[in-house]
Amino acid sequence: MNYNWHWKILLEAEPGGTGSYLHYLIVGLGWTLATALAAWVVALTLGVIIGTLRTTSRRWVVHLGNLYVEIFRNIPLIVQMFLWFFVVPELLPQAIGDWIKQMPPPWGSYVPAVMCLAIFTSVRVAEQVRAGINSLPRGQRMAGTAMGLTEFQTYRYVILPQSFRIILPPLTSEFMNIIKNSSVALTIGLLELTGRARAMQEFSFRVFEAFATATVIYLLTNLVVVIGMRWLERRVRVPGLIGGQAMQAGH
Amino acid sequence: MQGFDFDVIERSLGYLFLDGMRFTLTLTAIAMVGGIVFGTLLAMMRLSAVRAISVIGGAYVNLMRSVPLVLVIFWFFFLVPYIGGWITGASRPIQVGAFLSAVITFTMFEAAYYCEIMRAGIQSIPRGQVWSGYALGLNYWQTMGFIVLPQAFRNMLPVLLTQTIILFQDTSLVYVISATDFLGAAAKVANRDYRLVEMYTFVAVVYFIISYSLSLLVKRLQDRIAIIR
Numbered sequence: 001m002n003y004n005w006h007w008k009i010l011l012e013a014e015p016g017g018t019g020s021y022l023h024y025l026i027v028g029l030g031w032t033l034a035t036a037l038a039a040w041v042v043a044l045t046l047g048v049i050i051g052t053l054r055t056t057s058r059r060w061v062v063h064l065g066n067l068y069v070e071i072f073r074n075i076p077l078i079v080q081m082f083l084w085f086f087v088v089p090e091l092l093p094q095a096i097g098d099w100i101k102q103m104p105p106p107w108g109s110y111v112p113a114v115m116c117l118a119i120f121t122s123v124r125v126a127e128q129v130r131a132g133i134n135s136l137p138r139g140q141r142m143a144g145t146a147m148g149l150t151e152f153q154t155y156r157y158v159i160l161p162q163s164f165r166i167i168l169p170p171l172t173s174e175f176m177n178i179i180k181n182s183s184v185a186l187t188i189g190l191l192e193l194t195g196r197a198r199a200m201q202e203f204s205f206r207v208f209e210a211f212a213t214a215t216v217i218y219l220l221t222n223l224v225v226v227i228g229m230r231w232l233e234r235r236v237r238v239p240g241l242i243g244g245q246a247m248q249a250g251h
Numbered sequence: 252m253q254g255f256d257f258d259v260i261e262r263s264l265g266y267l268f269l270d271g272m273r274f275t276l277t278l279t280a281i282a283m284v285g286g287i288v289f290g291t292l293l294a295m296m297r298l299s300a301v302r303a304i305s306v307i308g309g310a311y312v313n314l315m316r317s318v319p320l321v322l323v324i325f326w327f328f329f330l331v332p333y334i335g336g337w338i339t340g341a342s343r344p345i346q347v348g349a350f351l352s353a354v355i356t357f358t359m360f361e362a363a364y365y366c367e368i369m370r371a372g373i374q375s376i377p378r379g380q381v382w383s384g385y386a387l388g389l390n391y392w393q394t395m396g397f398i399v400l401p402q403a404f405r406n407m408l409p410v411l412l413t414q415t416i417i418l419f420q421d422t423s424l425v426y427v428i429s430a431t432d433f434l435g436a437a438a439k440v441a442n443r444d445y446r447l448v449e450m451y452t453f454v455a456v457v458y459f460i461i462s463y464s465l466s467l468l469v470k471r472l473q474d475r476i477a478i479i480r
Binding site: 003070071073074075076077078079080082083086087090091176180181182183184186187194197198201207208211214215218219222 | 314317318319320321322325326329330333420421423424426427434438447448451452454455458459462463466
């Protein structure tokens, strides 16, 4: 029982005529990163806003934030992907829905995938932001109030600048998660790295060469992200704090 | 929202829950038990004083944690028949159903995540506990099995359960190998009757209710454990 490796397949032309299989996979990495980065920008913005609101003194805002977090945390990512792709266009006014459905590929999959990943990740960012803010000594907030700052000013000048530097390490792992999670977009037809590895397997029947190459590309991407983030973490670390994160379940 | 067809859900309830949800829950349960056992062994490997063992454990965990679950599902879907053929000495890859393939995938994959939780749990136990175990004449396995692991497990129970809720949600990804889990069953009905909006909304609601109720239970458990300590 042996598998005959045939690594030269990577240099052979893929049937779409765009170049070699290796090139085909690397373009896939491009789509993975394009999806992950676009979603990350939205996720970070939304997550920071919602995470911060959940620590304020307005009860109804806190409840609204909690509702948002619970909804998007308790539905599987692939189901959310289907909701954005199949359900949302049907619920919108018909003109907008039709316009979304008629977007040319790959944008018809790309836009829902980005929306889905952005919202899904924003919940996790919001949790990290809230934890970061709550980890600050209570005296910081009180000192802000004692100085006569409004609640908004206290957040703007005292709390947020400190908590951003604290939550950077957990945000690193969220960024790696969004890269990995973007592979779920293959279920709505986005040909990112994993999707292209599967397509290559179907065209060429070289199963393990395709998946092994994709795995190596993911590992290298992770390595680059880790190195970049370590550098950033060193730059912004708060002197005097140990840092580190609490044990959490997650992917 | 005109024309929301509740009837299609009602008609397929039996298929959705008796076939689909049973697959999902069985897979979750087996992968949880298998993943925690294998994950605990991995954690012990990573904490081993023998460097070779800790490097192997670390490499496995980091590999699993760096690749997307979807890719891991594909890997095992094609790999398991080959390994099966190799073990049984067959000349061709053996036939393995989607269920067995999924069970192996999720056990192996989740073990990496359970490992990190158990490792944190073991490291949270004071060293004196281990020393007193050895001082009583217990060997490594006895110290681990009777003293360290029960405490680590108890401390980490809420996190282990939260990870299991994530596992429960992640099993829906077996859709990519066309397995009939809860989502897969719903997708088949949705495509047959062309009722995608109804079916996927219903799936989302059911997953939400189950996951949210479980997370409330975990929260209550967490509070209870916190009071006892």
